[in-house]
Amino acid sequence: MKISAGLPTGVSAALFDSARRRRELEARLSALLEGRGFAEVLLPILDYFEPYRPLLTGRRLEQLYRFVDRDGQLLVLRGDFTPMLARLLAPHLDELELPLRLYYRGDVVRHQPLRPGRMREYSQLGAELLGGAKAEADERMLTLFFDLLLEARGEAPATSDGEEHTLRVVLGVAGALDDALLAAAGEREASDLALRIASRDRTAARRAGLADVVERGYPTELSVLGGAGEAVSDLLGLRDRLSSEYRDAGVEIEVDLAEFAAATLDSRIGVGAGQRGYYDGLMFAAYAPGTALALGVGGRYDKVFRSLSGDCSAVGFSVGLDLLLELGDAEARS
């Protein structure tokens, strides 16, 4: 049972069965993470606003709930775990034994428009891997992402055509399209073009010479992407390896650069509103039929540590616990 009446917009209370189911899911996923050597961290709900100015861009910064404390300090409610963890660990990198495997769970609050399945307060569980060889760390965290989603979903209900309950995971590289977008549209319009391609606008994509990006996910000729072409080529190899491993488990993996077209360009040219501004390498998102939002998102964010004067490779993800519980409800109904 969930109650939202009498509470501020976008928040709800989980009572009785809802609370029990969420705690059960948290326990199962936490057990899986601890079995893989991840240690839990408990992060505060309040922090100063100032450290987040260089870490978050555009919409993410605007979405933070902020207020002036009685001491006159500008504070924020926790809107994201990853930047908070990074800012706390960055000054201590020399003292830490890397690679470091961490996980967290708890609520975040963001002032954002209400959409199907999207509240203003929602519960997340996420994992971060700091240090280690990048390619190996990326693959390790992707497989952990898949395993967590499969664990959360449990056994998929039988279906008539076999595809109804497949998890779809989209892979991309943050900024892979930036040069092509800037070349096609110029700095002033590139951000708008990026948003159009992210919304799969075929006409805009074709006019920019990027039709195959919206049609099949990436350009046939990867040299269009310049230096990012090599990263995308590696990604296609990763997709093939993981697809053969996870196909039988009901995970479909595709490379789709359009999904993340607007992820980095906004902050680069200083306009617009990047949604996932802190990623600078591999990015991924998972969807299931009937869900309005991605069940989880993640990626590489080395640049967050660089902006904190630290040098550390970092990759991580978070999954939405409420969304995973809703997915279970939807599948049970079907």
Add this chain to the structure above:
Amino acid sequence: MITFGLPKGRNLGPARASLAAAGLNLDGLDSSRLRQRFPDQNVLGTPVEVLLLKDWDLPLYVEHGIVDCAIVGSDVLEETQPDVFRPLQLKDGRSRLSLIAETPELPKRSGQLRAATRYPAWAARLLAARNLHVEVIHLTSSIELGPLLDLTDVAVDIVQTGGTLRAHDLHEVEVLAEVAPTFVVNRASFHAHRRRLSGLLGALEETETGGD
């Protein structure tokens, strides 16, 4: 199976015609029934279910994944701002959102102008972008009555042929935006049915733009 949401009423005809031209024939569609199924002999190669819904409700059904894709007016999308993919705008059934007044020029007022519209959020954005800061009055029908009955100074509404304006001796002061039927897709459905939808969208694009 792929589920389509199509608009009830006058927008249904152009939507059906566009889909038929692209190889998705919905012969036998009964506009009085909510839910109908069609066999897989179509460009998608899979059975199709069609739900007939009101224009303003369609984006919500797509966002929730109740329908995989829909054809809905860009005016509704601009006002409701749903989180859906918008791969294509169709050619047939286009119109325009215009600033309408009793005079050919924008009326001059010492205070703030008032505008009647059924699109309060979109109209406010468009007018603000033109440095016109107006008080927006939300009406749900007969928007032209706003200036005619002196409820407002101007109206912001859809103009198709201009017949209604001429009948009431109103003027189209400025075209603010083009409005087009738009093919929209749920995010998860796009990934689930990517190959099939790509085929349909390619065919639609070809028929709608002639490869332009």
